[in-house]
Amino acid sequence: MPLFDTISNAVKPYDASVIIRENELTVTNRQNGKTITVFAETYYDKNGAARFSEYIVEFSTQHRHFEEDEEEEIIDYILSIMRDEVLPIEFFCNDQRRFGGELDRKKNPCVDPAKWLADISYDAAQHAAFTYEINSWSGRFDTGKQNLTK
Numbered sequence: 001m002p003l004f005d006t007i008s009n010a011v012k013p014y015d016a017s018v019i020i021r022e023n024e025l026t027v028t029n030r031q032n033g034k035t036i037t038v039f040a041e042t043y044y045d046k047n048g049a050a051r052f053s054e055y056i057v058e059f060s061t062q063h064r065h066f067e068e069d070e071e072e073e074i075i076d077y078i079l080s081i082m083r084d085e086v087l088p089i090e091f092f093c094n095d096q097r098r099f100g101g102e103l104d105r106k107k108n109p110c111v112d113p114a115k116w117l118a119d120i121s122y123d124a125a126q127h128a129a130f131t132y133e134i135n136s137w138s139g140r141f142d143t144g145k146q147n148l149t150k
Contacts, residue, residue: 003038003040003055003071003074004020004025004038005020006071006075007025007027007038007074007075007078008020008025010075010078010079011027011078011079011082014029014082015029015030015031016028016029016030016082017030023039023040023041024037024038024039024040025037025038026038027078027082029137029138031138031139032138032139034059034060034135034137034139035059036057036058036059036078036081036082036137037057037058037059038055038056038057038058038074038078039055039056039058040053040054040055040068041053041054041055041056053068054066054067054068055067055068055070055074057074057077057078059081059086059088059135059137060088060090060135061088061089061090061097061100061133061135062086062088062100062101062102064077081137082137083137084105084136084137084138084140084141085104085105085106086102086103086104086105087102087103087105087134087135087136087141088100088101088102088103088134088135089101089102089103089113089132089133089134090132090133091113091130091131091132091148092130092131092132092133092145093129093130093131095131098130103134107119113132113134113146113148114148128148129148130148131145131146131147131148132145132146132148133145133146
């Protein structure tokens, strides 16, 4: 798959290994074992004629869908994860996943979950019973589960 070869070349400057299977690519951080996985998926209409393809990029608790012609965006997203610019954040209540997303360190360099909630129109005080967890490619910004309010 040409995109997988392009991704493999793009991540060469990082200390990562790449495994390519038929419809899947996995980039593994050699330092900590964290992985980014890219899936190619194809769907057909009920007549089996029309075809729709997409790529899904997964890291930690976050995933993002891309159209098959968004190769540049896919590579930019993968590299932003590997540069710790995009950090998955997941919120839990009673140890059950509730919702999540990603922190953009350019917009939120202090990695503040309460600010992130405010940015998406949630009031942190209303979610005081929640815990959160942030993950990063390098591990430098990993929090483990933390109380939202201290």
